[in-house]
Amino acid sequence: GKVGKRQVLFLCVFLGVSWAGAEPLRYFVEEETERGTFLANLANDLGLGVGELSARAPRIGSDQNIRFLLLNPLTGDLLLNEKLDREELCGPAEPCVLPFQLLLEEPLEIFRAELWVRDINDNSPVFLHREILLKILESTTAGAAFLLESAQDSDAGTNSLRNYTIGPNDYFHITVHDGEEGILYPELVMDRALDREQVPELSLTLTALDGGSPPRSGTALVHIQVLDVNDNAPEFVQSLYKVQVPENSPVGSVVVTVSARDLDAGSNGEIVYAFLYATERILETFQINPASGSLYLKAELNYEAVQTYTLIIQAKDGGGLSGKCTVVVEVTDINDNPPELVMSSLTSSIKENSPETVVAVFRIRDRDSGNNAKMVCSIQAHLPFVLKPSVENYYTLVTERPLDRESQAEYNITISVSDLGTPRRHTQHNLTVRVADVNDNAPAFSQPAYTLRVRENNSPALHIGTVRATDADAGANAQLTYSLLPPSDPHLPLASLVAINPDTGQLFALRALDYEALRAFDFQVRAADRGAPALSSQARVRVLVADANDHAPVVLYPPPNASAPCTELLPRAAEPGYLLAKVVAVDGDAGQNAWLSYRLLQATEPGLFGVGAHSGEVRTARPLSERDAPRQRLLLLVRDHGEPPLSASVPLHVLLVDGFSQPYLPPPEAPGRAPGAGAGADEPLTVALVGALACVSALLVGALLALAAGRLCRRGGAASAGGCAGPAEGGVPGQLLDVGGTGTLAHGYRYEVCLAGGSGTNEFKFLKPMLPNLPVQGTGSNIGEKENFSNSLGFNVQ
Ligand SMILES: *[C@@H]1O[C@H](CO)[C@@H](O)[C@H](O)[C@H]1NC(C)=O
Ligand SMILES: *[C@@H]1O[C@H](CO)[C@@H](O)[C@H](O)[C@H]1NC(C)=O
Ligand SMILES: *[C@@H]1O[C@H](CO)[C@@H](O)[C@H](O)[C@H]1NC(C)=O
Ligand SMILES: *[C@@H]1O[C@H](CO)[C@@H](O)[C@H](O)[C@H]1NC(C)=O
Numbered sequence: 001g002k003v004g005k006r007q008v009l010f011l012c013v014f015l016g017v018s019w020a021g022a023e024p025l026r027y028f029v030e031e032e033t034e035r036g037t038f039l040a041n042l043a044n045d046l047g048l049g050v051g052e053l054s055a056r057a058p059r060i061g062s063d064q065n066i067r068f069l070l071l072n073p074l075t076g077d078l079l080l081n082e083k084l085d086r087e088e089l090c091g092p093a094e095p096c097v098l099p100f101q102l103l104l105e106e107p108l109e110i111f112r113a114e115l116w117v118r119d120i121n122d123n124s125p126v127f128l129h130r131e132i133l134l135k136i137l138e139s140t141t142a143g144a145a146f147l148l149e150s151a152q153d154s155d156a157g158t159n160s161l162r163n164y165t166i167g168p169n170d171y172f173h174i175t176v177h178d179g180e181e182g183i184l185y186p187e188l189v190m191d192r193a194l195d196r197e198q199v200p201e202l203s204l205t206l207t208a209l210d211g212g213s214p215p216r217s218g219t220a221l222v223h224i225q226v227l228d229v230n231d232n233a234p235e236f237v238q239s240l241y242k243v244q245v246p247e248n249s250p251v252g253s254v255v256v257t258v259s260a261r262d263l264d265a266g267s268n269g270e271i272v273y274a275f276l277y278a279t280e281r282i283l284e285t286f287q288i289n290p291a292s293g294s295l296y297l298k299a300e301l302n303y304e305a306v307q308t309y310t311l312i313i314q315a316k317d318g319g320g321l322s323g324k325c326t327v328v329v330e331v332t333d334i335n336d337n338p339p340e341l342v343m344s345s346l347t348s349s350i351k352e353n354s355p356e357t358v359v360a361v362f363r364i365r366d367r368d369s370g371n372n373a374k375m376v377c378s379i380q381a382h383l384p385f386v387l388k389p390s391v392e393n394y395y396t397l398v399t400e401r402p403l404d405r406e407s408q409a410e411y412n413i414t415i416s417v418s419d420l421g422t423p424r425r426h427t428q429h430n431l432t433v434r435v436a437d438v439n440d441n442a443p444a445f446s447q448p449a450y451t452l453r454v455r456e457n458n459s460p461a462l463h464i465g466t467v468r469a470t471d472a473d474a475g476a477n478a479q480l481t482y483s484l485l486p487p488s489d490p491h492l493p494l495a496s497l498v499a500i501n502p503d504t505g506q507l508f509a510l511r512a513l514d515y516e517a518l519r520a521f522d523f524q525v526r527a528a529d530r531g532a533p534a535l536s537s538q539a540r541v542r543v544l545v546a547d548a549n550d551h552a553p554v555v556l557y558p559p560p561n562a563s564a565p566c567t568e569l570l571p572r573a574a575e576p577g578y579l580l581a582k583v584v585a586v587d588g589d590a591g592q593n594a595w596l597s598y599r600l601l602q603a604t605e606p607g608l609f610g611v612g613a614h615s616g617e618v619r620t621a622r623p624l625s626e627r628d629a630p631r632q633r634l635l636l637l638v639r640d641h642g643e644p645p646l647s648a649s650v651p652l653h654v655l656l657v658d659g660f661s662q663p664y665l666p667p668p669e670a671p672g673r674a675p676g677a678g679a680g681a682d683e684p685l686t687v688a689l690v691g692a693l694a695c696v697s698a699l700l701v702g703a704l705l706a707l708a709a710g711r712l713c714r715r716g717g718a719a720s721a722g723g724c725a726g727p728a729e730g731g732v733p734g735q736l737l738d739v740g741g742t743g744t745l746a747h748g749y750r751y752e753v754c755l756a757g758g759s760g761t762n763e764f765k766f767l768k769p770m771l772p773n774l775p776v777q778g779t780g781s782n783i784g785e786k787e788n789f790s791n792s793l794g795f796n797v798q
Helices: 002-015 042-046 050-055 086-090 280-285 683-715
Strands: 025-030 038-041 059-061 069-071 077-080 096-104 109-118 131-137 145-147 161-166 172-178 184-190 201-210 217-227 240-246 254-257 271-277 286-288 294-297 308-317 322-332 340-346 349-351 358-365 375-378 385-389 394-399 410-419 426-436 449-455 462-466 480-484 498-500 506-509 520-529 536-546 554-557 567-571 579-582 584-587 596-603 609-611 617-620 631-640 647-657
Touching (some): 038 042, 042 050, 059 069, 086 109, 254 322, 280 308, 358 375, 358 426, 375 385, 609 631
Parallel strands (some): 131 217, 240 322
Antiparallel strands (some): 375 410, 498 506, 520 536, 554 584, 596 631, 609 617
16 A cells, blocks of 8 residues: 555656546455456546547556556456455555556546455454463452453454354353454453362363454364362261271271362362360370371270260361361170179178078179170079079078088188170179087087096096097187086095096096095086086096005914914824914905915924915824924915015914814815815814804803903004004994905904913814904095995804
8 A cells, every 4th residue: 555655646746647636546346356357448437439548558557566457458448467365465454445547648648546455355363372271260250351362354344353252151251352453352251150170171162253244253262271279178978977886896996987078179189187076085095097087996995984985077178178077986885894793791700590691782783784784693502591682783692591500610602693795704702601609519528427447545636537528619609617516425525536627627636545445436527618608518427446455464363463372282193184274364455456375484394384375274284293393383474466465474383282182173164265285174073063163152252252352452553464554544334344256354354363272172263353443545434335245254163
């Protein structure tokens, strides 16, 4: 255009042609018209004939080289020489006018003309970038506008860019803005907020439209990236988690895994789990993995302590938003607690013989629950106790029947409690019940009767024996005291004879006992316990006094201490074995101690006489001769068999006579008497002699009694023969008289022997019982009533 104008001005100045005021000729052609297109006929337009015009040598002039017009000079037709591109010729300027001149010669005339190139819509709008990237924060609110790159359309006028549209969508529309120099640019306006979580990105087609008809368009792809904004809080899959955990779950096990979602991206979607609300106890018990949301056991659970935990767990994203959920952990019971037994009251000792007695009151419990807390309770079988259930798991242990301490003094009771859980748990409680003693047992002596033997002449306070009683009871009920009961015989001086140790039951002889005075005695002992009331029992004790050899034999005949020596007459004509005399002796002792034997100790003429060792008979051993001295003296020894033996000796004088012509009288045979050596017994003679003796006795009894009294007085206290010692405290009439098996007279009698005539042919020797005058050791007076009284009397008459 500019070039054109300048050319036009140039022409005006130099040619000075009168064109001012004259309208230039205008021709119109559409761009892109084909070459050779007829535009106009100049001859017609100028009013010239065809010949005239050609004669005037028409030419086309222009500022540029006119190439795009072609003039046919002959016909005056103006043709388009080439295809015109308006956009190339004029650019955006409008209208696009190409000025040219029409030159005619002769005369020179210049006509101004203009070729107006009309625009056709031959260009589409074009975007510089086919793709437009747009990043929009999702938080951007509706109404926000984003300017987009404008498209370009080379066409001009109505064919130029007119409008923009955007592909159908819910979020944006386009507004078109008129910028400077008529540039239209599109603006994307947000109708609705974008949610990245729903539409993370969006591609829209932006179409630019021109005003042509039909309009042409160009498109660009608008790529919208929605940028994340932390607009989503983490959200738990479940708002409430309920889990049941057995209380024995090991430490470290996972209780539950909570999980939350965050729709945001990047750090806005990264979730960290933590406790939002947790008591100290929860913090001690649970631990949460911040990344995985697993809830771990940090410590052991105990159903009995806490049954339910309520935790609030928070999930937090990187943008600081958080969500929460509640976790309820229900601890389930496991039979991990054994039953317990709580003793309320316990009697450790119960009295025997008492009826049903409460020994213990106790309660059982189990900290578990359900079946794990159901319990059964028992004690061992075969015990005299029963368990009685009471209210609310209370039990009483009572005796089933009266107990006997003496059969069992102590019971070990094991109370077993077990629950019904799986596995079953047990508890045992041991208790010892002692049965307290009641004095229900009397003392019992080891024997119903005791026989004690004491040797006479014992030392005073000699322990002679022990009575022993036992008491099945215990304690004071079994502590025994021994005592002597008053004797049934009021005359027995028991208190002076024996004493008993009240504690030990030992019996002591208080004084020396004398067998000869008291051979035996009985009494009763009593044992009493110290119970209240006390029980007692009795036993019989018999004390037998054993004999000791404390009496020497006493010779009765021949009288040892006669004032006139006892002289036996022996006829010289006596045969060997003639019984001269019989030694009579007694011994106060008994048994062996009183078994006497006789011996010839000395003789004037040894060998003339012999003595029966057991009979005491003195007999001639050989015939007498004239040479034998008329007077013979014998010393006889009497000895007992005690240990040690005691003895007595007695002399015997023998007078040998010639005129003693008395027939030989054999000695009478006494039962049990050992016959003397050479003794020829003649029964009729003996009977005659006894008869004679009886007659003479009757006649002379008075004189004899007088004589005996005289002798007794004369001998006085010389009654003891041999080793008898001790004071005589009074003999008792009716004293024991015993005849030993050997024919020896036992003690207790003294025999008076009298020689009636010193030289008469009939001599009577007789025995007479006398009051005993034996010394008795001890004080055994008034005793012996129970003894057998033997009235056997041995005597010897020659
Ligand atoms: C642009 O196009 C839209 C839709 O096609 C239409 O509504 C609007 O009127 C047009 N604007 C102009 C200036 O032609
Ligand atoms: C009871 O137990 C105690 C101690 O274990 C034991 O000494 C005693 O003999 C037992 N008694 C019974 C009657 O079993
Ligand atoms: C109870 O006694 C029984 C039998 O005597 C014994 O086995 C058990 O160990 C005792 N229990 C306790 C807790 O002492
Ligand atoms: C006889 O006398 C002696 C001595 O004189 C005397 O020891 C003895 O005891 C007396 N015997 C009797 C029985 O009197």
